[in-house]
Amino acid sequence: xxxxxxxxxxxxxxxxxxxxxxxxxxxxxxxxxxxxxxxxxxxxxxxxxxxxxxxxxxxxxxxxxxxxxxxxxxxxxxxxxxxxxxxxxxxxxxxxxxxxxxxxxxxxxxxxxxxxxxxxxxx
Numbered sequence: 001x002x003x004x005x006x007x008x009x010x011x012x013x014x015x016x017x018x019x020x021x022x023x024x025x026x027x028x029x030x031x032x033x034x035x036x037x038x039x040x041x042x043x044x045x046x047x048x049x050x051x052x053x054x055x056x057x058x059x060x061x062x063x064x065x066x067x068x069x070x071x072x073x074x075x076x077x078x079x080x081x082x083x084x085x086x087x088x089x090x091x092x093x094x095x096x097x098x099x100x101x102x103x104x105x106x107x108x109x110x111x112x113x114x115x116x117x118x119x120x121x122x123x
Contacts, residue, residue: 002028002110004095009117017083020117022095024076034078035098035106036069038091039116049080050098050106058101085121092116 008020022034035050035058049069050058057069068081078095094116098106 001026004029004114006093006095006114006117009093009119011120011122012085014086014121014123016085016121017081018085018119020080020082020093020095020119022078022080024078027076029097030073030076032109033098033101033106034071034095035101035108036078036080036093036095037108038089038093038119040091043091045094045108047105047107048093050101051078052101056101058103058106060105082119085119087121087123090119090121092118 003025005023005025008018012018031053033050033052036048037045038048039045047060048063049067051069051071066084071078094113097109099109100107
């Protein structure tokens with residue numbers, strides 16, 4: 001069963017760090033391009049960072065110098081290390097399979113999203 005479970009969110013002060021995890025519980029996404037997306041209240045879900053099966057990475061400009069996406073093939077997990085967090089980074093973060101990654105970002109491949117993990121950054 002294809003299931004992605006996000007975790008690692010929480011509350012942090014501005015300038016702090018968090019590491020998000022996305023577990024491929026059903027081992028359905030081995031070798032797939034994966035990406036993180038986020039959604040703030042009243043805003044559309046947006047791309048944050050993506051990683052291919054061979055570890056090519058893509059970032060939205062706001063994430064490029066502060067966030068790092070990685071994957072552990074043995075654990076079937078994708079991570080998002082977030083540093084120097086800002087209040088505007090507050091959102092629910094989701095992971096999903098992705099496609100058509102480019103310098104402009106990645107597109108989500110699946111319509112069904114998990115529950116995500118909430119990140120709240122206070123000023």
